[in-house]
Amino acid sequence: MIELIDIHKTFDGKPVLRGVSLELRDGETLVVLGRSGCGKSVTLKIILRLMRPDSGRVIIDGADTTRYSEEQMMPVRKRMGMLFQGSALFDSLTVRENVAYALREHTKMGEAEVEAKAAECLEFVEMSGTQALMPAELSGGMKKRVALARAIALGPAYMFYDEPTTGLDPLTSKKINQLIRRLQAERRVSSIVVTHEIANAFQVADRFVMMKDGQILASGTSEEIRSSKLKFVQDFIKGGVIADGKQ
Ligand SMILES: Nc1ncnc2c1ncn2[C@@H]1O[C@H](COP(=O)(O)OP(=O)(O)O)[C@@H](O)[C@H]1O
Numbered sequence: 001m002i003e004l005i006d007i008h009k010t011f012d013g014k015p016v017l018r019g020v021s022l023e024l025r026d027g028e029t030l031v032v033l034g035r036s037g038c039g040k041s042v043t044l045k046i047i048l049r050l051m052r053p054d055s056g057r058v059i060i061d062g063a064d065t066t067r068y069s070e071e072q073m074m075p076v077r078k079r080m081g082m083l084f085q086g087s088a089l090f091d092s093l094t095v096r097e098n099v100a101y102a103l104r105e106h107t108k109m110g111e112a113e114v115e116a117k118a119a120e121c122l123e124f125v126e127m128s129g130t131q132a133l134m135p136a137e138l139s140g141g142m143k144k145r146v147a148l149a150r151a152i153a154l155g156p157a158y159m160f161y162d163e164p165t166t167g168l169d170p171l172t173s174k175k176i177n178q179l180i181r182r183l184q185a186e187r188r189v190s191s192i193v194v195t196h197e198i199a200n201a202f203q204v205a206d207r208f209v210m211m212k213d214g215q216i217l218a219s220g221t222s223e224e225i226r227s228s229k230l231k232f233v234q235d236f237i238k239g240g241v242i243a244d245g246k247q
């Protein structure tokens, strides 16, 4: 389980997170929904300790990691997979080497084992046989799937998805959503998906938190969110894709 308690973060005097508290329960997919700029990506980066909060606490599997050193974070991070917004593949490496990267970095696997594991991860995302391709040869959706194969190589307990379907067509988005669901069902992965796309959010969420201007203003199951009487929640839902001036 992961818990954020009263997280604050300011950039250049501008408050970006203003007391964010949330809980990711074991086995669930939690969607963090909110407009561009409301603080979703920063929230993920704070969980992964790619950034430090100004105040508040980050509890991971019962341990307060807020003051952990980089070295202490290493084993914690190994249990976490991240799918970045732009896929963030290494452009100069083949698909095989992209997926094998963490295995080479963090395990003592031999070459045959690395090859087998990379093949298995690619099969999971339905990208078998693409090992020798370069990222530049892949479509946006294929890049996302390779990035997902890379993220699951170490068998994470937690997955974090930053706008996993943004910029993808509806069919490709559906495929990504199915993979998120399968990781949950088949591998008991607990996930946080951040998105501003309502339709995709409903395809994967067990529970929602809704963010606005660095605060969480509502939370609940899909049903609770759909039937919420809060005006801003209804505005979100009616908007379909949340109006988004920045992206
Ligand atoms: N490293 C940074 N330095 C300065 N400002 C940042 C940084 N990262 C994010 N911000 C600002 O924090 C706000 C929230 O950003 P972000 O979490 O990326 O929003 P989103 O909800 O779209 O993911 C934005 O106004 C953004 O410009």
Ligand SMILES: [Mg+2]
Binding pocket: 037, 040, 041, 042, 162, 163
């Ligand atoms: Mg973002």
